[in-house]
Amino acid sequence: MGVQSLLALAVAIGVTSYLKLHGASYSAILLGLLASTVAQLAISLAFSSLIYRWFISPTKSLPHPRDTPFILGNLIPFLSEPWGFPLARWQRTVPTTTSGFYRVFLGPFDYLIPKSSQAVTTVMTQPYLFHKPAAVRDGLVESLGVGLVAAEGSVHKRQKKLLTPIFGMNRNRRLVPQMWAKALILADKMQELVIKFDGHSDILFMHPLTMAATLDVIGVTTLGVDFDSVTRPDQPILKAYQRVFPSFENQSATEKFFGATLPAIISPHLLFKLPLKPIQEFHQGMTFLQDFCLAQIKQKKQEIEDDKNDTIDVREKDILSAIIASGLEDESEILSHILTILAAGHESTAITLAWAIFKLAQHPIVQDKLRAELQAATRDMKGKEMSLDEINSLTYLRCFLMEVFRLYPAFPAMMREAGNGTLVGDLHIPKGKQIMVSPYAVNRSQELWGDDADEFRVERWEESYSGGAKSSQAFLTFSSGPRICIGKDFATLSLKVFLVVLVSRFRFEEAIPGWHPIIQKGTSLKPQGLKVKVTLL
Ligand code: HEM
Structure with a gap:
């Protein structure tokens, strides 16, 4: 006590x-x-x-943003802007100290922010010393169980060892045809919408389409189940996810306010018990997803048991089959892995794909260059799908995607807490100190990326494989260190497949010249109402 x-x-x-x-x-x-x-x-x-x-406070000598009111601290920017925005501003304006940290105040709570790449390295390479805060972890456990995102210490280490080979290169090779088929279905849907409008072009809201398409990819690759969300927007899994992760666009002002504020001030145990409509919707959505996934687990277990010849096609059919075939028997842990992969895998990829299409619309020269690369690579293929190696040989596609990843990290801030008191240079970080690492701010740091850090400049990745970053910790879109995103290559591959198919069939233009979508406030970089003009080629 x-x-x-x-x-x-x-x-x-x-x-x-x-x-x-x-x-x-x-x-x-x-x-x-x-x-x-x-x-x-x-x-x-x-x-x-x-x-x-x-x-x-032992961190009292650290600098803080200049415009910090005494009592509220920096709370207002955090409540009124997407989290990455103020963090990126402060990354530039707060002086760099020898420890590389500065601090911000959310009301009465102090947070340390690692600014220098050395400070980022300190936090990211010691994930069990700087673990996820109890409130974040409890929220994750409450919804997903103890899967990789929520696990800590030796449990996390064991789970990562188990799952890493399942997300390796060999699996990605097998996934390409499934991803390609889903990208074609998305393209067909967009074509249908365009033809229905005037036969040639239409303005489309991209984020709902990319959400459905990436959910379909994760459904077929993880569970071997075709959710068919692109062609059936009323299908129950998509509906369940819309309840679990509601888009701010569909919420009232009060729901938006409570959605952004309550999780920051109330413990998840209490939050999930509140008799509020969004919480009830969340539970209904989660119960549906849990029941559905549990039924899939039982069915897969049976299929693997029935396969007396132990054939690779049954064991490696999808990610769930591979997890069961790895020998893991605990059904509740398998359920946590599946819920985690479904949740962590589809929304982040959907957000990135929507931003990628928006950037193509804003940058017609980049789009033309990308299309030229694709046309040259597919000239003799007569519409056949590309292999993993062919996709990975598209260098301009890689450069384009890396620049989208850099400027639009789906998760602009990650929370950590010091599990023990520790010394970083001359700075004593006390046990329990809250820390916020911002991929959005670090990815846009002028110290790490140069004066043009805010500019969308694909060439930086053509000029140098690392984009010219001054440190390996300058690119945090997928986090780094032992807690790096396990689905990094999976997400990159599926985004490449979507872009190859879509850019080959459509031209993207700005719906309104100079218009930029609003970004949802809070912890993700979800664009609201992202629309582009889509024209059939
Ligand atoms: C563009 C897409 C994606 C982005 C930007 C992204 C980003 C991230 C980030 C920043 C983390 C670290 C979170 C933290 O530690 O607080 C993370 C972890 C994780 N991601 Fe992703 N992710 C993406 C796609 C995926 C996909 C497709 C999957 C699975 C199929 C996935 C599964 C996971 C898992 C399981 C973790 C936990 C890893 C661990 O703690 O060891 N992610 N992701």
Whole structure:
């Protein structure tokens, strides 16, 4: 029990005894306890924001953003902008210290932000010392179970060892035909929409289409199930995901406010019990997904058991079959892996694909160059799908995608917490200190990428394989170190396949010249209402 909790307990006992001694009724005692709790909370908040942070904290000497109001700290930019935006501004304006960290204040809570590549390395290469904060982990466990995203320490190490080979190059080779088929279905759907409109071109909202298409890819590659979300937007898995991860576009102003604020201030255990409509929708969606995935697990187990010849086509049919064939028997762990892969795999890829198409529309010269590369590579193929090696030999496609990844990381901020007190250079980071690593800010750092860090410049990847970055920690779209995204190559491959198919069949142009979609506030880089003009080639 911490000092604060002991103090709170002592005050509660004191208040109760005092009121009892003076013959107060039970309701008066209850009211007294409530009043003392509110008073303690106010005193504790005032102490953290006005005294501890400035005069006592071991990180008190670190710089902070210049425009920091005393009590609220930097809370307003975090509530009113996508998280990456203020972090990218501060990456440039807050002075660099010897430890490489600076700090920001979300109301009474202090966060350390690693700014230099050395500070980023310190945090990312020691994932079990700087682990996910309990509140983040509890939220993940509550929804996905203890899969790779939520696991820590030795459990994470064991799970990563188990799953890494399943996401290796050999699997990717097998996945290309499935990804290609799904990309063709997306292209057919877009063609149908365009033809229905005026036979030639139409303005399409891309994000719902990319969400459906990437969900279909993850369905067929992970479970071997064709969700068919692109052609059937009312299919139940897509509906369930729309309940679990609602888009802000479909929410009322109150839902938006609570959606952005409550998870930051209430523990997940309590949050998931609140009788609010979005929470009930979340539970209904999750229950549906869990039941569906559990049924798939049982069916796959049976198929593998029935396969007396132990054939590779059955064991390696999809990611779920490979997980079962690896010898993992615990059904609840398999369920967590599948829920994690489905959730972590489709929305991030959908967001990136939508941004990639938007950048093509904004940069016609880049689009022409990419199309020329694809035409040269597929000239003699007569519409046949490309192999993994052929796709990976498309150098301009790689450069284009890397620049999209750099500027539009699907997750602009990752939360961490110091599991123990530790010394970084001359800085003592106390146990429990909250840390925020921002792929969005680091990927746009002028110190790491040069003065043109904000510009969309594909050539930087043509000039140098690393894009000219000054450090291996300058590109954090997929995180780095032992917790690096396990689906990095999977996502890259499926995005390449989608782009090869779509750029070969359509021209993308800005729907309104100079228009830019709004980015959803909070922890993802989800674009709202991203639209482009799509013309049949
Ligand atoms: C463009 C697409 C993607 C992006 C930008 C992305 C980004 C990330 C990031 C930043 C993390 C680290 C999160 C953290 O530690 O707080 C992560 C972890 C993870 N991602 Fe991805 N991801 C993408 C696609 C995928 C796909 C397609 C899959 C699976 C098929 C996947 C599965 C995972 C898993 C399982 C983890 C946890 C890894 C670990 O903790 O060891 N991701 N991803």
